[in-house]
Amino acid sequence: MIELKHLSKRYAGDKTGGVIALDDLSLSVPEGSLFGLLGPNGAGKTTTLRILCTLLAPDSGAVTVAGIDALADPRGVRRLLGYVAQEVAIDKILSGRELLQLQGDLYHLQRQARDRRIAELIGLLGMDAWIDRRCGGYSGGMRRRLDLAAGLLHRPKVLVLDEPTVGLDIESRTAIWQVLQQLRDAGTTVMLSSHYLEEVDALADQLAIIDHGRVIATGSPNELKAALGGDRVTLRVREFSSEDEALKVQSLLKDCAGVRQVVVNRAQGFSLNLVIDGDGVVEQLRRQLAEADLPVFALAQSRPSLDDVYLQATGRTLMDAELAVAGSRDAKAERKQSMR
Amino acid sequence: MTTAHPSLEAPTPAAEPSALAEISQETLALTRRLFVQLARRPSTLVAGVLQPLIWLILFGALFANAPAGLLPGGISYGRFLGAGVIVFTAFSGALNAGLPVMFDREFGFLNRMLVAPLRSRSSIVLASVLYITALSLVQSAAIMVTAALLGYGWPGGAGLLLVLVTLLLLVFAVTALSLGLAFALPGHIELIAVIFVANLPLLFASTALAPLSFMPGWLGWLAALNPLTFAIEPIRAAYAGDLSLSTVVLVAPYGTLNTVTCLGILAALAFGLFLAIRPLLDRKLS
Numbered sequence: 001m002i003e004l005k006h007l008s009k010r011y012a013g014d015k016t017g018g019v020i021a022l023d024d025l026s027l028s029v030p031e032g033s034l035f036g037l038l039g040p041n042g043a044g045k046t047t048t049l050r051i052l053c054t055l056l057a058p059d060s061g062a063v064t065v066a067g068i069d070a071l072a073d074p075r076g077v078r079r080l081l082g083y084v085a086q087e088v089a090i091d092k093i094l095s096g097r098e099l100l101q102l103q104g105d106l107y108h109l110q111r112q113a114r115d116r117r118i119a120e121l122i123g124l125l126g127m128d129a130w131i132d133r134r135c136g137g138y139s140g141g142m143r144r145r146l147d148l149a150a151g152l153l154h155r156p157k158v159l160v161l162d163e164p165t166v167g168l169d170i171e172s173r174t175a176i177w178q179v180l181q182q183l184r185d186a187g188t189t190v191m192l193s194s195h196y197l198e199e200v201d202a203l204a205d206q207l208a209i210i211d212h213g214r215v216i217a218t219g220s221p222n223e224l225k226a227a228l229g230g231d232r233v234t235l236r237v238r239e240f241s242s243e244d245e246a247l248k249v250q251s252l253l254k255d256c257a258g259v260r261q262v263v264v265n266r267a268q269g270f271s272l273n274l275v276i277d278g279d280g281v282v283e284q285l286r287r288q289l290a291e292a293d294l295p296v297f298a299l300a301q302s303r304p305s306l307d308d309v310y311l312q313a314t315g316r317t318l319m320d321a322e323l324a325v326a327g328s329r330d331a332k333a334e335r336k337q338s339m340r
Numbered sequence: 341m342t343t344a345h346p347s348l349e350a351p352t353p354a355a356e357p358s359a360l361a362e363i364s365q366e367t368l369a370l371t372r373r374l375f376v377q378l379a380r381r382p383s384t385l386v387a388g389v390l391q392p393l394i395w396l397i398l399f400g401a402l403f404a405n406a407p408a409g410l411l412p413g414g415i416s417y418g419r420f421l422g423a424g425v426i427v428f429t430a431f432s433g434a435l436n437a438g439l440p441v442m443f444d445r446e447f448g449f450l451n452r453m454l455v456a457p458l459r460s461r462s463s464i465v466l467a468s469v470l471y472i473t474a475l476s477l478v479q480s481a482a483i484m485v486t487a488a489l490l491g492y493g494w495p496g497g498a499g500l501l502l503v504l505v506t507l508l509l510l511v512f513a514v515t516a517l518s519l520g521l522a523f524a525l526p527g528h529i530e531l532i533a534v535i536f537v538a539n540l541p542l543l544f545a546s547t548a549l550a551p552l553s554f555m556p557g558w559l560g561w562l563a564a565l566n567p568l569t570f571a572i573e574p575i576r577a578a579y580a581g582d583l584s585l586s587t588v589v590l591v592a593p594y595g596t597l598n599t600v601t602c603l604g605i606l607a608a609l610a611f612g613l614f615l616a617i618r619p620l621l622d623r624k625l626s
Contacts, residue, residue: 057626089451093380102372105369107457108459340624
């Protein structure tokens with residue numbers, strides 16, 4: 001349904017000499033799927049979606065939606081797409097209903113059909129209590145639901161959502177998840193970006209993990225996790241180990257039978273992340289540590305998660321990647337990028 | 341191209357509605373939004389009427405006792421000032437045309453419009469032009485009525501038509517300029533600064549407050565090149581009851597201009613400015 005081929009995009013920067021947002025990114029979204037785009041902040045998720053929605057032209061590459069070339073026929077693609085942006089831009093002076101009516105007119109809906117559809121969406125998203133109040137007083141969850149309704153007005157074949165649940169209360173989040181699943185079940189192709197692992201894991205049929213503007217893994221959540229194989233063990237010999245001690249434990253354990261990999265996690269107080277295969281390996285580890293007179297502060301075993309997929313591909317966890325960029329993001333520059 | 345399988349061909353949309361119908365639907369919706377904003381936040385309108393009213397009342401009174409015969413044609417200062425303030429009202433109203441667009445750019449609302457399959461992106465510009473034209477004309481009408489009540493005169497039926505045409509041309513030109521600035525400048529602070537700086541000097545360096553004959557040579561040149569002057573003089577003539585289009589309304593340092601020439605210059609300016617900002621709009625709205 002959506003084909004992105006070899007997309008590259010570089011933002012010109014004043015001081016830094018520019019940022020490469022997308023670096024030869026390609027991905028393919030099957031029709032009728034709920035597709036998750038997972039990656040840390042700054043990975044290129046928003047840029048990808050903005051290019052898909054014809055708000056931004058890539059420096060190179062091709063975009064097609066349902067066989068329509070988005071660069072040659074942007075209007076054709078706009079008709080098929082509903083887009084729910086990350087920063088919800090609403091008109092504070094209008095009521096929610098007036099905003100939906102305006103949006104309906106921009107999509108050329110007939111007046112009666114428009115108002116019928118609005119009533120339908122008000123029911124679907126539980127907005128009747130406040131839809132006739134001015135948008136200026138809406139909470140984050142209300143705004144997001146209104147924006148989702150705006151994206152769905154024209155019954156798009158493809159719904160694109162940029163971080164639809166960031167900062168939302170549980171109730172709004174659950175409401176949005178339900179609507180997305182219903183849409184997918186009714187045949188709409190849904191593409192959403194997220195930096196919440198659980199969200200993508202729970203919702204998506206297919207996903208792509210992106211990092212630094214490139215796709216580093218793609219498939220269904222189960223495929224990706226199964227492809228990694230093995231169980232994950234997080235081991236701390238003390239609450240806070242020194243690097244020396246962690247390296248000592250690493251060399252002690254890395255040759256044990258059933259241990260595939262031992263990584264020292266510097267960001268997490270020099271804990272150790274192990275990948276193990278087979279039964280009885282954990283007991284074996286405990287024995288090994290006891291023989292070497294090393295304590296065990298914590299030892300946890302789990303199935304591989306999407307975070308492990310990310311860790312495997314990039315050498316860091318998603319959370320560490322988030323922290324690494326948290327200080328270096330320039331909100332002003334990003335606002336400029338999205339401004340026409 | 342190979343022959344496509346029938347099911348793979350794009351379905352032909354059921355009788356696409358005409359471009360005109362779609363463009364008017366989107367333009368009307370966008371214009372309605374601007375008017376709803378105005379109705380719920382009328383301070384722009386109030387200030388836009390109040391400011392020229394103060395000019396008219398206070399500035400008009402300033403020279404009430406000036407020696408008779410001071411002004412060409414022996415008219416009172418209030419009568420002289422009327423045309424200037426009417427034009428200034430329309431001008432400063434139209435100069436604000438870019439502000440709603442700028443806020444839409446900054447708050448991302450423009451992106452919401454651009455994601456929609458607008459039949460023509462000109463609808464966004466057209467809505468602004470319709471809105472600001474209506475608003476400027478309402479403000480100008482309020483000033484004209486006040487001027488009449490103050491005893492500064494009222495143009496007749498044909499005179500009104502001349503006033504209307506003149507104001508429309510000026511409003512179109514200034515709106516084009518303001519919309520161009522709204523897309524060229526980085527933010528509303530800069531736009532407001534430009535509006536603020538442009539406003540008063542353009543008023544002073546025109547024939548709104550004093551005739552050319554009162555000014556030193558250099559200022560006379562500036563005033564005789566100022567677009568506001570080309571709008572003020574035909575309206576002043578209309579107020580004086582002189583509706584002949586070939587009457588000389590401005591004796592500029594470079595020659596004499598009649599009403600038709602003034603209107604022609606304004607029309608060329610409006611047309612030229614819209615042409616000039618088109619590449620910018622095409623780029624920003626592509």
